[in-house]
Amino acid sequence: MDACFQFDLQVDVNGEEVFVVDKRIISLYSGKINKLLSKSKDVGCCLKVIFHDFPGGAANFELVTRFCYNRGRVNINPCNISNLTVAADFMEMNKFVAGTENLCEQTEKSLEEIKYWTWSDLLVALKQCENLLPGAISLTILDKFLDSLVGKVVSSCETSPCPSTSSPESYGFRLSCETRSSESLKNSCFRATWWFEDLIPLNIQVIKMLIRSMLSRNLDNGIISKFLLYYQKSRFGSALTGEKVEIIEAIVEMLCSLDMTCVSYKSLFEVLRFGLNLNVSQCCRDKLEGMIGLLLDRATLDNLLVPSPARRCYLYDVDLVLRFLKSFLGEGVGCVPLSRLKKVVRLMDLYLVEIAPDPHLKPSKFLAVIRTIPDSARDSSDEVYHAANLYLEVHSGLCEEQKMKICSGLNYEKLSSEAINHLARNANFPSQFAAQALILQQQRLESLLQHTDEAVSTDLPSTLSETAHKGRKGESSQQIVLYAKKLSLSDESKKLRAHLQNMQWRASELEKFCRRMQIQMTKMMRSRLSSHGRNAKSVPKICS
Incomplete structure (x- = not known):
């Protein structure tokens, strides 16, 4: 390769900048440039190539030219590996050049070392990928970054599980103080959620891919839901309205893929309020309302x-x-x-x-x-x-x-009896409903009295039992007559109300009588139990 370069090729990169380069040097490493030059008939004149969709723009093309001018040598690191990978793919830099590895081979080898990267290295590489989305970055390289990042998150959660992740409503700690101190619990929870803040700068498209990777690795759904809600709140501060809508709709979609028992119900209502204010899509609202409804x-x-x-x-x-x-x-x-x-x-x-x-x-x-x-x-x-x-x-x-x-x-x-009694005096309700309620109350009392008769008839003197039963039966007949009269006087509301109040009083008297009967029956049964061992025979005195 010559020591001095001939700048005989112009490269217009996305309309951002025009580079004047040596076509022999660039075509030596780039299959794409080589193909374009081979099609040109004007070999002697200065040629011009125009790229409209060069990934990473002018800055990234400059990286490629430096690689070529430096005889195929470049320092690949987390800060530039994403840019170099997509540029090498675009420029078809997989040609064999004597004594050097092509750029595609070098980036692939560097990616094999990803398992040794630090957390900060991964974040930097992901941010570079984010700038190349959508379309420019290969999903393969992005998946590698995400898989490595999620691996570190899962590993930290497994070694330091947060007990609060089983609680969908808050970070409250439910374990006994006898087993673990509150301070150690706080530290444990922090270790399970330490990564939240670091991932906030990533855009929502990368977050969606990140969550899919987390789910495939069976990360605790409670931690994922907390992160999504934390992400939404953190990003809303500086986001424009359109971005907020995109974030809310993506968050709802991701929450739908989680175990609903791990999602904070209170937070779902907060997301709903945001969604209503932002006028999100009907599909998003339906999904959110469905989640809330299932946990009503x-x-x-x-x-x-x-x-x-x-x-x-x-x-x-x-x-x-x-x-x-x-x-x-x-x-x-x-x-x-x-x-x-x-x-x-x-x-x-x-x-x-x-x-x-x-x-x-x-x-x-x-x-x-x-x-x-x-x-x-x-x-x-x-x-x-x-x-x-x-x-x-x-x-x-x-x-x-x-x-x-x-x-x-x-x-x-x-x-209840109390509600019916209140209804009988309630002028807000139509009179026929008050009458209906009182009839129902009397039917209940009749049923209760009949039950009481059957229970105590064998223990009461026959004449007393018959007298009491006839008295109650006569009183019931009188009330039923009153009900019939009352129902036929719909146009005389005042008179009807007086009848209803009278019936209520009579129903109250029946209740009192029934209670006295029950008290006497209880006394009688106790007396029998106390005298059973002595074979004593006595008749309880019911009337007072």
């Missing part, structure tokens, strides 16, 4: 009180909660464990009470929340009654038909 039994009331969308007058986004419920119930109540279902029922009852005072909430939405939970899942309808009462009190201007629809969501069979 973990939610708190505060989680569900999401403000209504913009330009909506009602307070809370009830439609969102209905979608959560639909996702939670899935194919039906029978597919959900009873313990989880009961938690959601209690949560929904609290939610009903919270949204009931909203003056802009439509009856159809309020009723939809009641009916989405199957009635068979509720042990008691008292909270639903409380919520319905609040709703009717605030929405006093509802027509009779609308009030009837709200009341139809109540299962009166599952109301």
Whole structure:
């Protein structure tokens, strides 16, 4: 090779810069340049080559020329290996040159030493790859960097596991102080998450590949979810709106690939709020809402009180909660464990009470929340009654038909005696529902009295038992007559209300009588047990 160079070839690199180089030297190492020059008929004049997509731009082309002018020698390190690899591939620098290895061979050998690289070396190389994305960098070299990086993360987590990774909600430590001190636990947790901050500068495309590699290595899903949420919060500070949308959508997609029991439920709601404010795609929202819905039994009331969308007058986004419920119930109540279902029922009852005072909430939405939970899942309808009462009190201007629809969501069979008594005096409810509740209360009392009669009839004097039974039967007949009269007086609301109050008093008297009977029965049974050994015979005194 000549000591002096002839600068007879112009190379325009991506419109950034034009290099004037010796075509003989460059073509000696570059198969691509050699092919281009062999096609040219103007051998004597100064030629020009234009590259529109040279990887790494002008700075990277300069690296290649230095390699050529330095007779095929170059110092390959983590700071330039990515650039040299893609440039060598682009320029087809795999030609055999006497006495030297071509650039492709040299970069491949350097990559074989990756297992000896430090953590900092890997981060530098990854950052170089990131600048070459998309398309320019070979996925093979990127996969090697990621695999080596993840290997170091997995190794550190295996040697110093963080006990908090099994807890999806926080970094709280649950092990007993008798086994490990809180200080050692904090240190252990730090060792499991030490790498979080170092990976924040990587863009979301590299993070997606990184997470796939972590999952393939079975890294703890709890650690991965914490990292993703930490990454999202850290990057949002300096990101533009478009970047934030891209990050949120990618984070949701990656969280979907994790074990949901390892994901913080509180954090999912935080991501949802970000997503709603950023107007992410409908597909992203559906995935996020589906994840939240599947774990609805973990939610708190505060989680569900999401403000209504913009330009909506009602307070809370009830439609969102209905979608959560639909996702939670899935194919039906029978597919959900009873313990989880009961938690959601209690949560929904609290939610009903919270949204009931909203003056802009439509009856159809309020009723939809009641009916989405199957009635068979509720042990008691008292909270639903409380919520319905609040709703009717605030929405006093509802027509009779609308009030009837709200009341139809109540299962009166599952109301307690206290709730029924309250309903009988409740002017917010239509009169016929108050009457219906009282009839149900009387039926309960009749059933209870009948049961009591059967239990104590053999222990009471026949005349006393018959008298008491007739008295109760007569009282019941009188009440049923009153109910019939009351139901026929729908246009005389005041008179009907008086009848209802009278019936309530009579029902209360029946309850008191029943309680006295139960007390006497208990005393009688105790007396029998105490006298059984002495063969004593006595008749308890019931009337006082």
